[in-house]
Amino acid sequence: MSALFAEQQALLAHQVSILARLEQGIAYSMQRLPATLGPQDLQQPAIAERIAALNDRFTKLQDQLAGALRHAHAMLGERYRSFADVVAWAVRVTILPDTATWLELRALRNRLTHDYDLEAESALELVALIRSSAEVLSGIIQRFEASSRESGLLPASP
Numbered sequence: 001m002s003a004l005f006a007e008q009q010a011l012l013a014h015q016v017s018i019l020a021r022l023e024q025g026i027a028y029s030m031q032r033l034p035a036t037l038g039p040q041d042l043q044q045p046a047i048a049e050r051i052a053a054l055n056d057r058f059t060k061l062q063d064q065l066a067g068a069l070r071h072a073h074a075m076l077g078e079r080y081r082s083f084a085d086v087v088a089w090a091v092r093v094t095i096l097p098d099t100a101t102w103l104e105l106r107a108l109r110n111r112l113t114h115d116y117d118l119e120a121e122s123a124l125e126l127v128a129l130i131r132s133s134a135e136v137l138s139g140i141i142q143r144f145e146a147s148s149r150e151s152g153l154l155p156a157s158p
Helices: 003-031 039-043 045-075 083-092 099-115 120-150
Strands: none
Touching: 003 045, 003 120, 039 045, 039 120, 045 083, 045 099, 045 120, 083 099, 099 120
């Protein structure tokens, strides 16, 4: 194995570790929120801070996952004209269940970066969407790591 490929493997391993840390952060933030939220809860500074942390971690997880997918795709020597080529590859190797799932997750990420705190009803809806999407993202990350190990992009687990 070349030193350059080993560096690329190390970078991908680092990206996977960041994904795991962000996933843990999302789980921690969700555990600290009440199971049901109402508009009055948003007036409590502790809950508002937890929602802000959840929002931040979810958007960062999305961005980091996109970067890791792009990196793995490039490590395989694949060329791409746009990120749609990376998504098509991830669907083909079953990392992503389908393109629509990625687009829905990305739309949520984009909405979070622009709208999450404008109205109470919107914030509550977005928290519910994050809760339901976190499990989907977790499965994608697990399949991504497994696929990367199977293809030799990451070293085999000890």
